[in-house]
Amino acid sequence: MNYSTPDICDDFLSDLQVLEPLFTEYGARDKFSGEVVTIKCFEDNTLLKQTLGTDGTGKVMVVDGGGSLRRALLGDMLAAMAADNGWQGVVINGCVRDVEILKTIRLGVRALNCHPVRSDKRNEGQLNVPVSFAGANINPGQYLYADENGIVVANTKLELAR
Numbered sequence: 445m446n447y448s449t450p451d452i453c454d455d456f457l458s459d460l461q462v463l464e465p466l467f468t469e470y471g472a473r474d475k476f477s478g479e480v481v482t483i484k485c486f487e488d489n490t491l492l493k494q495t496l497g498t499d500g501t502g503k504v505m506v507v508d509g510g511g512s513l514r515r516a517l518l519g520d521m522l523a524a525m526a527a528d529n530g531w532q533g534v535v536i537n538g539c540v541r542d543v544e545i546l547k548t549i550r551l552g553v554r555a556l557n558c559h560p561v562r563s564d565k566r567n568e569g570q571l572n573v574p575v576s577f578a579g580a581n582i583n584p585g586q587y588l589y590a591d592e593n594g595i596v597v598a599n600t601k602l603e604l605a606r
Contacts, residue, residue, distance in 0.1 A: 447477070447604045449593045456602055463535075463578040463595040467554035470540050471523065475591040476533035476552030478504040479601075482584050484570045487515040487538075489522070489562075491569030496522055500531030504552075504588045508575035509538025511556065515563045516541035518553065527551040533590060537577040552590055 453460065481503050483492050492507060505526070509517050518534060520542035526534060533552025539559040540546060546553055572584040580597055582588075587601045 447589065447591070449589055449591050449596050452589055452596055452602065452604070456598065459598055461580040461582070461597045463580050463597070465594060466556055466578050467535065467595065468557065469553070469592070470543050470546040470555060470558070471533065471551045471553030472547055472549055473533060473552040476504060477587065477589040478502045478532040480504055480506050480582060480584055480586045480588050480597070482506045482508070482572055482575050482582060484508045484573050484575050485517070485568060486510040487512050487517075488564045488566045488568045489517045490565050490567045491571055492517060493522055495571060496526040496529065496531060498529060500526060500529050502530070502532065504532050505534045506575060506582050506588065507534065507536045507538065508577055509536055511577065512538050513557055513559060515539065515561050516559045517563050518555070519562065520545035520549065523549045523551050523553060535588065535590065535595060537575075554590060554595065
């Protein structure tokens with residue numbers, strides 16, 4: 445992955461949505477990109493766990509957790525499962541936990557904050573629906589690019605100079 449989000453913005457800004465800088469890095473992968481899969485859930489990670497248990501090769505999970513700062517939607521066990529299944533990264537409009545272990549897992553993880561309490565298990569959530577947060581409207585099938593400078597989303601896969 446030879447790109448930087450500043451260079452992507454320089455070359456493609458009119459084709460991008462740039463997420464507001466609200467997110468903290470938690471995973472061992474600083475740079476990640478891929479086709480977007482979305483989940484909308486609130487303090488319940490049941491669907492997230494099911495989906496991260498599937499093949500995520502070349503994909504990025506975007507989770508609209510409603511901005512909740514009361515429960516963690518991702519912890520070390522789900523992150524390890526996601527990495528094992530080929531997911532490139534997870535962006536969460538909500539919290540994570542087990543941050544000392546997340547740093548060791550080869551997965552890009554961005555979240556609003558960390559919280560020690562696990563999520564509820566109510567079997568709620570919606571898969572592959574449009575989500576809106578951080579000043580962006582994100583749809584399944586778009587492409588997300590993240591690095592230490594920020595997160596951008598494009599409608600199609602970008603042809604990046606190598």
